[in-house]
Amino acid sequence: MRTLKIKTVETEIVHVNHRGNWLFVKLHADDGTIGVGEASHGGDDARVSHLIDTLNPALIGWDVFQIEAFRHRFYRESEGHAYHTALSGIEQAMWDLAGKALAVPSYQLLGGRYRKKIRLYANINRATVDRSPLGFARNAANAVAEGFTAIKCAPFDDVSVANISQGTLTPAIRLGIDRIRAIRAEIGPDIDLMVDCHSRFNPGIIIQTARELADLHLFWIEDAVPLNDLGALAHVSQSTSMPIATGERLRTLTGFERLLKRGRVDYILPDVKHVGGMLGLKKIATLAEALQVAVTPHNPSGPVATAASVQCMASVPNFAILEYAWGEVAWRAALIAPPENIVDGFIEVPTGPGLGVSLESL
Helix, strand or coil: CCCCEEEEEEEEEEEEECCEEEEEEEEEECCCCEEEEECCCCCCHHHHHHHHHHHHHHHCCCECCCHHHHHHHHCCCCCCHHHHHHHHHHHHHHHHHHHHHHCCEHHHHCCCCCCCEEEEEEECCCCCCCCCHHHHHHHHHHHHHCCCCEEEECCCCCCCHHHHCCCCCCHHHHHHHHHHHHHHHHHCCCCEEEEECCCCCCHHHHHHHHHHCHHHCCCEEECCCCCCCHHHHHHHHHHCCCCEEECCCCCCHHHHHHHHHHCCCCEECCCCCCCCCHHHHHHHHHHHHHCCCEECCCCCCCHHHHHHHHHHHCCCCCECCEEEECCCCCCHHHHEECCCCEECCEEECCCCCECCCEECCC
16 A cells, blocks of 8 residues: 655745735655645734644654545634634645655546536636726726636625615715626626625625626626625525625535525535645535535635646536636746646646646746
8 A cells, every 4th residue: 555654844935915925835745755735815824834833743754645534633623714724735735745646636536537627717806906997897808818708806895884784875886886887898798707795795785786787697696795694695595586606714514514505505615725625625515516506616826726626626526617816916827837727718627646736936
């Protein structure tokens, strides 16, 4: 029986922009092989790095093929966001090492390849500095020009509690609607358009807003209301014809099970960086499959988390579409080898061992 044991763990932080950094995990095996993972957006990079350093002694000598045992030993639902992110980065790197040791892509160890390419949507929000309707529309058009056939925007980030408490569509909400209409006018009717509300609405106001947008035929409305009231989410879902997506803030199987059973959603958005890694993502996808809900992983991430999500979703029958952080930095392609191969809005599933990519130095 093949074994490959962990020798040490290290982290590397790459500064991206004002929205945060990318934190990469490097798992060194006793044969000199290096596995990579990503533990970005854990709320506090220094804390995530410290947690990984703290786990290092317990990981020395751990067989990277024992991933289920790793999850059972270290993953605890009661832990916080930073801990789950740290663990997820380590876990991704274990899959990378296991695949490299056997000279097979990670998807082969997750049940085999169900699809050869993964559809992406371009999340233009982080790259949109000009927040006018024209600014949103311009970036959406640029992403479409690059071949993306689906766009996501977050046009309601100006909306506050004071806005929704007025019980009507305030100027901030109207501005968000104008941004969406400008995007649709620019990209035309055939490009899929998603709207992320960042949980800034209550049920009554988002239902009113959805009616205003009904003629735009949105692919989904995301995070319409906070997840602390699943009954309210179900009410929104029943009161609008638009598909509902949510779940990026959930990290546990228990949380996703509650959402799937009570929230009446069409798409769930687990994030490989926070749900315990690729095995956690696969388990959540299986829960959703049983209830005929599609999986669309949250992934405003660097290229390593994208590679991990691609490998996992290649094996998932109920996968729909994957988020791609469009336009954040011009040097993204230089971080991994081979670079991401995106053609006509799809990313090819790498067939190299492990995650199929190696982390380069800038």
